[in-house]
Amino acid sequence: MPVNTELVGREFAPTAPYLVGREKVREFARAVLATDPQHFDPAVARGLGYPDVVAPPTFAMVVQDLTLQQLLAEPDSGIELARVLHAEQRFRYSRPIVAGDELTATLSVSGVRVMGGNAMVTSDAEIRDAAGEHVVTATSVLLVGADA
Structure with missing residues (x-):
């Protein structure tokens, strides 16, 4: 089944709130080799x-992944995970993600x-955060290979 071109303009329901934990920020920072103390030490982050603690910029992928799972689960999408490559990723921030944020995300194609x-x-x-304020827009481009 080819990718459904009628996906353009489709918007998905907001995700359940994701509470950003301090240890999750630290784990993510270690995983991506982000060594700045603001990612680990609350006193340093407060001083800034x-x-x-402040999440590395790519931490937004943790929340965005919840939305991409919605897209991949869409029965009429024509997108099969086995044929997908993550081709491009961009972020547009209004402010950094910090531990304690409660974030929801809404995906649109x-x-x-x-x-x-x-x-x-x-x-x-x-x-967006719990107050509804924009935090970041995460844009992904998925390359979906042809049917076998």
């Missing part, structure tokens, strides 16, 4: 004006570009 039997699927996850 943040209420708690902004583009499907078909090239031969392959397709590039672009989606934007708008990530």
